[in-house]
Amino acid sequence: MEKPQRKRVKEYISTPAIYASPIQAQTMMDLTGKIQKLKKEKKAIILAHNYQRAEIQDIADYIGDSIELSRKAMQEKEAEIIVFCAVDFMAESAAILNPTKKVLLPTLGARCPMAQMLTIDEIRRSKTLHPKAPVILYVNTLAESKAECDVCCTSANAVEVINSLDAQTVLFGPDRNLAEYVAEKTGKTIIPLPEWGFCPTHLLFQPEDVIVLKQQHPQAVVMVHPECSGEMRKVADFVGSTSKMCHYAKDVDAKEFIVGTEEGILHRLRKENPNKKFYTAYEGAVCPNMKLTTLDRLYASLKEEKHLVKVPENVAVKARAALERMIQVN
Numbered sequence: 001m002e003k004p005q006r007k008r009v010k011e012y013i014s015t016p017a018i019y020a021s022p023i024q025a026q027t028m029m030d031l032t033g034k035i036q037k038l039k040k041e042k043k044a045i046i047l048a049h050n051y052q053r054a055e056i057q058d059i060a061d062y063i064g065d066s067i068e069l070s071r072k073a074m075q076e077k078e079a080e081i082i083v084f085c086a087v088d089f090m091a092e093s094a095a096i097l098n099p100t101k102k103v104l105l106p107t108l109g110a111r112c113p114m115a116q117m118l119t120i121d122e123i124r125r126s127k128t129l130h131p132k133a134p135v136i137l138y139v140n141t142l143a144e145s146k147a148e149c150d151v152c153c154t155s156a157n158a159v160e161v162i163n164s165l166d167a168q169t170v171l172f173g174p175d176r177n178l179a180e181y182v183a184e185k186t187g188k189t190i191i192p193l194p195e196w197g198f199c200p201t202h203l204l205f206q207p208e209d210v211i212v213l214k215q216q217h218p219q220a221v222v223m224v225h226p227e228c229s230g231e232m233r234k235v236a237d238f239v240g241s242t243s244k245m246c247h248y249a250k251d252v253d254a255k256e257f258i259v260g261t262e263e264g265i266l267h268r269l270r271k272e273n274p275n276k277k278f279y280t281a282y283e284g285a286v287c288p289n290m291k292l293t294t295l296d297r298l299y300a301s302l303k304e305e306k307h308l309v310k311v312p313e314n315v316a317v318k319a320r321a322a323l324e325r326m327i328q329v330n
């Protein structure tokens with residue numbers, strides 16, 4: 001796999017046009033009421049990732065990043081159904097960690113393209129080449145891949161997970177940018193798996209855009225996700241997972257922020273910080289798969305209890321061990 005360029009990345013995410021048609025305000029209110037009623041009747045809980053549409057975030061019981069949502073799914077005692085408003089690998093992790101609950105993904109096609117970039121064959125081949133190196137996989141992977149690794153990580157805990165291992169060289173995938181970030185932070189030798197795994201949305205961010213925005217907003221603090229390029233990390237004041245950015249924006253004494261991650265996070269940032277200003281570092285930074293979840297799809301999912309996320313038990317046992325090891329570290 002060659003190093004991806006911005007133009008190609010843009011082509012990659014602009015196909016196909018999968019946005020649902022806009023919902024009228026009245027329909028939205030009706031759907032919200034129906035979802036809330038159904039949620040009580042069915043003892044369901046709605047979890048939503050920070051990139052979800054504003055109306056999905058507003059109806060969710062809990063909003064978070066990958067690790068927070070995994071923890072929440074694991075700790076959930078009351079609910080019988082978890083509706084997971086995000087993409088495939090996040091719902092799959094919740095189902096693996098919570099085998100006794102029904103986990104629903106409102107839109108079957110909501111898939112993270114990065115998670116498809118790493119094949120089991122590639123993991124096995126690399127293990128043969130580097131038999132002593134542990135395999136650490138970002139949660140943005142399919143369950144079958146997680147079952148092949150020693151421990152999982154998210155962007156919030158990747159550094160801690162790698163530091164917890166007694167190994168100087170590790171195999172790490174699929175995100176190359178996160179691999180380079182953790183190599184910088186841990187000083188360890190990180191062998192990327194595959195060579196150029198990437199997030200098409202995060203590669204759209206470019207430092208030139210940030211420089212222009214900084215001229216317009218000289219006091220603004222720059223926050224970026226570690227899935228962004230090394231050049232973007234260099235112009236950033238803060239690098240962290242989506243929820244870490246939300247906590248940072250609340251805690252730090254700045255009033256303006258340039259945000260280098262998917263645009264859905266701006267809703268939460270603005271809602272939690274009404275006196276602060278947030279600008280996206282690139283207007284087109286949308287994850288189309290995250291946006292597939294709409295109120296009508298969420299309603300249909302809860303009503304018809306679709307689409308049930310099921311992971312074969314032989315895969316789930318091994319993937320669960322890797323996820324639990326991660327949760328024990330941090």
Ligand code: 13P
Binds near residue numbers: 050066156240242
């Ligand atoms: P977070 O865990 O930071 O929310 O990231 C998930 C993701 O898919 C980023 O693109």
Ligand code: SF4
Binds near residue numbers: 087113114115262
């Ligand atoms: Fe996957 Fe990127 Fe979308 Fe995150 S933003 S779910 S990494 S495609």
